[in-house]
Amino acid sequence: MDFQPTQEQRDLRAGVRELLARRYxxxxxxxxxxxxxxxxxGGGTAAAAVDRELWRELGEAGFFALRLPEADGGVGLGLAExxxxxEEAGRALLPGPLVATHLAAGTVPGAALGTAVVTAFDLVGAGGEGVGGAAVTGGALVAHLGEADAVLGSAVPPAALLRRGEPVRSADPLTPLHRVPAPAPAPVPAPADGAAAGRPDGRAxxxxxxxxLLTAALQLGSALRTLELAVRHAKEREQFGQPIGAFQAVKHLCAGMLVRAELARTAVYAAAVTADxxxxxxxxxxxxxxxxxxxRDCLQVxxxxxxxxxxxxxxxxxxxxxRAQQWRTADEAEGLLADDLLATATP
Incomplete structure (x- = not known):
């Protein structure tokens, strides 16, 4: 079985990279x-991170409607594509609630076309209740609340949440954050591709x-980009009359980055195929x-x-x-993995 991307998938990735290189x-x-x-x-400490014109252009290109059926005005592709x-969006460090807007396509008016910006209670480790009912306390952090037209998983409009919340200083200058009261539970749309089929814990x-998974793809793109930056710098920067990439310590850093990135790429692509x-x-x-x-290693290089x-x-x-705190934290993901291993091992 060949798990390499098809020519159509390579063309899709190349087209998105070209679009983002030109526009962002x-x-x-x-x-x-x-x-x-x-x-x-976005909270008084950052400029508006969402370029509405670019957002609409992404919508016109089908970015947010990739998994919507063609009969519903979507592109009709799957998780793999x-x-x-x-991954390309992560490579370009494209800001904005990309995942939430993509997930809202087909349920929130304008999301599929990029005329609406949709955020979510996706910072599941930050307090409150994230999408899918991740129970935490002390209120919830929401990214891009001031720029959003809708909040996934909440029946309260963004403007009302904004009035009841307070800005929080964000480590990322392009991801403004607000802390808001824990949201009241609200139904979430059924995911595309039949991802909820057979799930005992339901569609949420x-x-x-x-x-x-889509957040992992963004992380993968960023990791591949920092690898490129490190290798390029190692070739161009000279010390003692030769490129620093000739030194063993720098070689080891770059090699470790490559191994790490390829392992993550394999895992992300496999999960996209199986949706397990x-x-x-x-x-x-x-x-x-x-x-x-x-x-971190790129910083060292x-x-x-x-x-x-x-x-x-x-x-x-x-x-x-x-992103490590969005949708599934390490603790949550490791707990889910442990449960799966125990279920498999139990006769």
């Missing part, structure tokens, strides 16, 4: 990061599985560790300049930290 290249990323504080609606697309958990909850949990754990680990604001490495690290 490094200049656009830095312009967003360096925008004056408080110039947007969606993972490839989200299956919904979070898809969110976790345990495999998705494993992929999320690996992708989170890989995104954070590769960003860059040396002192890697810690400066002008370098992009810290942006990948901060986004990776945040």
């Amino acid at each position: 290249g490094r200049e656009a990323l830095r312009a967003a990061v360096d925008a004056p504080a408080g110039s947007g609606t 969606t993972v490839l697309v989200f 958990a299956a919904f979070r599985d898809v969110g976790a 909850p345990a495999e998705i949990a494993g992929a999320k754990v690996l992708a989170d560790e890989t995104a954070v680990g590769n960003a 860059y040396g002192g300049m890697g810690f400066t604001w002008e370098a992009d490495v810290h942006l990948h690290l901060k986004r990776a930290w945040l």
Whole structure:
């Protein structure tokens, strides 16, 4: 059996990479990061991170409607293709509630077309109750609340939540956060691809599985990008008359990043094919560790300049930290894996 991407899938990934390079290249990323504080609606400490024009362009390209059936105006593709697309978004550090808006396509008006921005209670480790009923306490953190038109998993409009909440300083300059009261339970839409079929815990958990997988794909894209940045710098930066990539310590860092990234890529792609909850949990754990680990090692390859604001490495690290708390935390994913192993081992 050949698990390599098909030519159509490669073309899809190349097309998305080209679109994002043209519409959200490094200049656009830095312009967003360096925008004056408080110039947007996201908590008073960050500029508006969601480019509405780009959001609509992504919608027109089918980004948010990839898994919607063609009969419903969607593209009619599956999880495998969606993972490839989200990987490219992670590589470009595209900001905004991409996963929530994608999951809302078909249920929230305008989400599929990119004319609506949809966020979610996806920071499941931050307090409150996340999508799917992850019970925590002390209120919930919501990303991009000030820029959202709807909140997935809540019957309360974003404006009302915004009035009742308070801004929270975010590690990621392009992910504004608000802490709001714990949301009242609200029904979530059935995930596409029949992901809830046969699930004893119903559609809510299956919904979070898809969110976790797509977040893992974003982490994978970021990890692959920091690998590229480290290798490029190791080839270009010279010390003692030769590129620093010639030194064994730097070689080992880059090699470790590659091994880490390829292992995570295998896990994410396999989970996209099987849609198995345990495999998705494993992929999320690996992708989170890989995104954070590769960003840290990339900082080491860059040396002192890697810690400066002008370098992009810290942006990948901060986004990776945040994504590690979205949809499924490491503790949740490891618990799900443990339950699956126990169930398999029990006669």
